[in-house]
Amino acid sequence: MKENESKLENRHIKPTAMRELVLKVLSDQSAAISLADLEQKFEKADKVTLYRTLKTFEENKLIHSIDDGTGSVKYALCKETCQCHPEDLHVHFLCTKCKQTYCLTDIPVPSVNLPTRFTLETINMVVKGICVNCI
Amino acid sequence: MKENESKLENRHIKPTAMRELVLKVLSDQSAAISLADLEQKFEKADKVTLYRTLKTFEENKLIHSIDDGTGSVKYALCKETCQCHPEDLHVHFLCTKCKQTYCLTDIPVPSVNLPTRFTLETINMVVKGICVNCI
DNA sequence: AAAGTTTATGCAACCGAGTTGCAAAGTTGT
DNA sequence: ACAACTTTGCAACTCGGTTGCATAAACTTT
Numbered sequence: 001m002k003e004n005e006s007k008l009e010n011r012h013i014k015p016t017a018m019r020e021l022v023l024k025v026l027s028d029q030s031a032a033i034s035l036a037d038l039e040q041k042f043e044k045a046d047k048v049t050l051y052r053t054l055k056t057f058e059e060n061k062l063i064h065s066i067d068d069g070t071g072s073v074k075y076a077l078c079k080e081t082c083q084c085h086p087e088d089l090h091v092h093f094l095c096t097k098c099k100q101t102y103c104l105t106d107i108p109v110p111s112v113n114l115p116t117r118f119t120l121e122t123i124n125m126v127v128k129g130i131c132v133n134c135i
Numbered sequence: 136m137k138e139n140e141s142k143l144e145n146r147h148i149k150p151t152a153m154r155e156l157v158l159k160v161l162s163d164q165s166a167a168i169s170l171a172d173l174e175q176k177f178e179k180a181d182k183v184t185l186y187r188t189l190k191t192f193e194e195n196k197l198i199h200s201i202d203d204g205t206g207s208v209k210y211a212l213c214k215e216t217c218q219c220h221p222e223d224l225h226v227h228f229l230c231t232k233c234k235q236t237y238c239l240t241d242i243p244v245p246s247v248n249l250p251t252r253f254t255l256e257t258i259n260m261v262v263k264g265i266c267v268n269c270i
Numbered sequence: 271a272a273a274g275t276t277t278a279t280g281c282a283a284c285c286g287a288g289t290t291g292c293a294a295a296g297t298t299g300t
Numbered sequence: 301a302c303a304a305c306t307t308t309g310c311a312a313c314t315c316g317g318t319t320g321c322a323t324a325a326a327c328t329t330t
Contacts, residue, residue: 016296016297016308045308048310049307072287096256107247107249110247112260112262114264115239118228119265123260124260128259129254170316171315181280183279183281184279186317188279275329277327278323278324278326283318291312292309297305298306
């Protein structure tokens with residue numbers, strides 16, 4: 001799994017064993033994952049370590065966080081080129097049945113015309129409904 | 136303040152003294168307000184009562200809640216005609232400087248083309264940036 | 271108007287996600 | 301091998317939100 005190691009290095013994150021494991025879990029997910037979810041993937045890892053790992057990943061834009069309104073923040077991998085700028089942002093989808101949160105990476109967040117003298121930094125757009133697996 | 140009383144009755148909420156007071160506070164706000172904010176507007180009211188009042192208002196679509204990602208849910212009045220359906224939804228704006236959350240009632244939430252067989256229930260769209268008062 | 275029923279309010283206490291402090295373990299550089 | 305720094309793990313805390321239960325207030329029925 002040299003690939004993950006270089007992914008970490010690309011984002012200037014020191015590749016420790018723990019971090020590679022967490023990255024592996026994140027890579028294997030098709031949906032975004034919460035800290036609690038992540039904790040359950042490991043039998044023995046400490047919540048705080050995972051928490052700080054996610055923070056480090058997020059600070060270095062390896063992952064992005066999604067506040068989907070469920071009360072727990074989810075995390076998902078960024079694209080290689082992502083800088084988490086407004087033009088990089090995509091829509092997220094929360095299935096109200098299976099509670100999975102998906103990155104709709106093909107759907108960019110629509111631009112909005114803000115009132116005059118409002119400046120834009122970022123946008124969080126979460127669509128809720130029923131996903132294809134739950135119909 | 137008969138007006139607020141009838142606003143409550145229109146939404147089939149029994150107009151108690153407490154509820155009229157809370158509605159008055161909400162009416163006076165230009166920005167959305169959190170439970171903690173609301174609590175501070177009263178010297179003596181109990182948090183739980185305010186909490187349940189907000190819940191009742193929300194269930195009856197007198198107000199809507201906004202999860203702006205700050206960790207505390209904000210509430211703001213709905214329009215008279217609002218049914219909180221997707222077509223009623225508007226964009227919200229969180230100022231990262233003053234932490235105020237505004238309803239941009241003139242800006243409807245843009246429609247998104249979901250992947251096939253994804254059905255839409257609701258959308259939460261929060262734009263973050265600097266508001267006109269904080270430039 | 272009194273008794274009974276329902277609804278709203280208030281207090282205490284709990285819950286869970288996120289977070290911090292600090293010490294131990296591991297890593298890096300000389 | 302030693303010092304300096306970074307990462308990990310444990311304990312404990314914060315804070316927003318929530319529930320249970322008892323009291324108070326408001327309606328109903330006679």
